[in-house]
Each structure stands twice: as structure tokens, then as C-alpha cells.
Amino acid sequence: MLELIKQPWHWAIAGTLIGLLIPILLLLGNIKLGVSSSLKHVCAICIPKNIPFFNYEWKKEIWSLFFVVGIVLGGFIASAFLANPNDIIVSQDTKNALQEFGITNYSELMPVQIFSIENILTLKGLVFFVIGGFLVGFGTRYAGGCTSGHSILGLSTLQLPSLIATCCFMIGGIIVTNLIMPLIFKFL
Amino acid sequence: MKNLKYLFVGIVFGIIFIKAEIVSWFRIQEMFRFQSFYMFGLIGTAVVVGFLSILIIKKLKLKTIDKQPITIEKKESNKGQIFGGLLFGMGWALTGACPGSIYAQFGAGFLVVGVVYLSAVLGTWCYGYFKDKLPH
Numbered sequence: 031m032l033e034l035i036k037q038p039w040h041w042a043i044a045g046t047l048i049g050l051l052i053p054i055l056l057l058l059g060n061i062k063l064g065v066s067s068s069l070k071h072v073c074a075i076c077i078p079k080n081i082p083f084f085n086y087e088w089k090k091e092i093w094s095l096f097f098v099v100g101i102v103l104g105g106f107i108a109s110a111f112l113a114n115p116n117d118i119i120v121s122q123d124t125k126n127a128l129q130e131f132g133i134t135n136y137s138e139l140m141p142v143q144i145f146s147i148e149n150i151l152t153l154k155g156l157v158f159f160v161i162g163g164f165l166v167g168f169g170t171r172y173a174g175g176c177t178s179g180h181s182i183l184g185l186s187t188l189q190l191p192s193l194i195a196t197c198c199f200m201i202g203g204i205i206v207t208n209l210i211m212p213l214i215f216k217f218l
Numbered sequence: 219m220k221n222l223k224y225l226f227v228g229i230v231f232g233i234i235f236i237k238a239e240i241v242s243w244f245r246i247q248e249m250f251r252f253q254s255f256y257m258f259g260l261i262g263t264a265v266v267v268g269f270l271s272i273l274i275i276k277k278l279k280l281k282t283i284d285k286q287p288i289t290i291e292k293k294e295s296n297k298g299q300i301f302g303g304l305l306f307g308m309g310w311a312l313t314g315a316c317p318g319s320i321y322a323q324f325g326a327g328f329l330v331v332g333v334v335y336l337s338a339v340l341g342t343w344c345y346g347y348f349k350d351k352l353p354h
């Protein structure tokens with residue numbers, strides 16, 4: 031059983047399990063799946079500064095923080111005890127494209143050639159960590175949700191705004207991956 | 219403590235996020251290059267499972283474990299989904315992270331993602347600060 035869990039999963043199995051998060055949260059407390067709102071609660075708790083957007087009863091939303099702390103712990107457990115010892119399987123076309131950027135190490139889930147501590151104070155770090163993270167936080171709140179809230183819950187409940195948001199997530203990602211990223215790796 | 223159950227759900231799904239590899243920067247690259255069906259199949263399956271579960275919840279008029287009604291609110295349409303959506307998509311491609319992944323990646327030992335997280339909190343804060351000046 032443990033060996034089976036350690037292997038890479040089929041997308042249908044992974045997708046089914048993630049889809050089940052929707053009814054589980056609804057049945058536990060009429061909670062709508064959404065992760066990006068946890069960032070808003072952190073702002074509301076730590077730095078509200080009289081900004082109306084952050085003045086609300088965050089105590090009612092505290093489940094969200096329990097949930098994300100759980101995700102951190104789950105991430106630790108999965109990597110410490112259930113990790114796949116082999117390289118991550120990535121499509122050969124993607125490998126060829128990334129090789130041009132100097133990314134050749136597939137031993138971890140993330141490319142260690144970008145996501146390493148040494149890169150924090152470099153221009154690469156500025157783009158991939160600081161600007162990237164800022165866009166994730168700013169963009170999800172502006173869009174009113176992220177992949178979980180819009181692309182999974184929103185599409186499951188047939189909401190047009192979520193379909194629009196999901197299409198825009200894709201467009202933004204396609205532009206950066208195919209047009210901007212080659213420039214980033216050329217100059218940094 | 220009634221919130222502890224969400225900690226437990228988070229742990230289980232944190233494990234699933236890692237094992238499903240949706241937190242992997244490589245998988246997101248494949249997706250935005252249309253070079254693998256993996257992420258499309260995964261998200262599509264999740265949506266179908268979510269849709270069917272909600273159908274069952276509605277048909278059987280299920281309540282929460284505390285006997286509270288289950289409701290699904292309509293999301294409001296505005297330009298934020300377009301502008302914000304484009305910006306988030308760009309950040310997703312760079313970091314390989316939707317907000318859920320950031321937590322799982324950090325737990326998995328990619329401590330440098332802590333910088334991504336702090337920056338995401340700052341981005342959220344800036345949205346709150348400039349909200350009224352942005353087109354919606």
C-alpha cells in the first residue's frame with residue numbers, strides 16, 4: 031500500500047481526490063473551498079491599518095488558517111515519508127524547452143536550479159520569488175479567488191465569472207511561460 | 219475545538235497536493251506549454267467530481283454535520299476576474315504556485331518559498347489598499 035502511494039499518481043485518481051475536497055468542506059461546515067482568502071485573513075489579522083477591505087470579523091473565518099497550517103504539515107509528511115525516490119516524470123518536450131533555460135535537474139518537485147536559498151538575493155530570485163509571489167497575492171484577490179475557488183469550486187457550480195477567471199489565469203500563464211520566460215532566462 | 223477538523227482535512231490534502239504533483243513548477247510549465255494532458259485531466263476530473271457531489275448534496279438535501287443548511291452563493295461578475303486573473307496567471311507561471319501550493323511546497327522543505335509567501339501577503343495587502351482605485 032505504502033509503495034503504491036509513493037509512486038506517481040494517475041491524474042484521474044489525483045483529480046478525484048481533490049474534487050472530493052468540495053463536498054467534504056461543505057458537509058463539515060458549509061465551507062466553500064478556497065485557499066487564497068487565507069492570505070486576506072493574514073492581512074486582516076496582522077496589518078489591517080484601517081483599510082475597509084481588511085476590517086471584517088476574521089475570527090469567523092479562522093477555519094481557513096487551520097486548513098492552511100494543515101496543508102503545510104501535510105506537505106511535510108508527504109515529502110518526509112511518502113516521497114517518490116525517482117525523478118519527477120515530465121514530458122520530453124517540456125524538458126527540451128527547459129534545457130534551453132539551463133534547467134536540467136528533475137530530482138525534486140521544484141527545479142532546485144531556481145528555487146534555492148542562494149537565489150534569494152539575485153535578480154532571478156527577485157523575479158521568481160518576489161514579483162511572482164506578489165502577482166499571485168494581488169491577482170488572486172483582485173480576481174476574487176484562485177485555482178481552488180474559481181477553477182475547481184466555481185466551475186463545479188457552473189459560475190460564469192469563474193470560467194472567465196480560469197481562462198484569464200491560462201492566458202496570463204501562457205504569455206509568461208512562452209513569451210516572457212525566454213527573455214528572463216536570456217538576461218538573468 | 220471545532221476548527222481542528224479543518225487542520226486534519228488540511229493535512230490530508232496537503233499530502234494529496236504533493237503526491238498529485240499539482241504543486242510542482244514542472245507540471246505547471248507543462249500545462250502552460252500544452253505539452254502534457256496531466257494537469258488538464260486532473261482539474262477536469264476534480265470539476266466533474268465536485269459537480270456530481272454538489273448535485274448529490276442538493277438532490278438529497280444534505281445538511282452539514284451540525285445540521286446547518288448547505289448553500290452555494292453566486293459569484294459576482296466584474297472586471298477583476300479579467301485583470302486579476304491575468305495577473306495571477308502570470309504569477310502562477312513564475313512561481314509554479316497557486317496559493318494552496320505555496321503552503322504545501324513550504325511544508326515539503328522548499329523554505330525559499332517563504333519569500334514567495336510573504337510577497338503574496340504583501341500583494342494581497344496592496345490589493346486591499348488600492349482596491350477603490352482599481353477598475354472593477
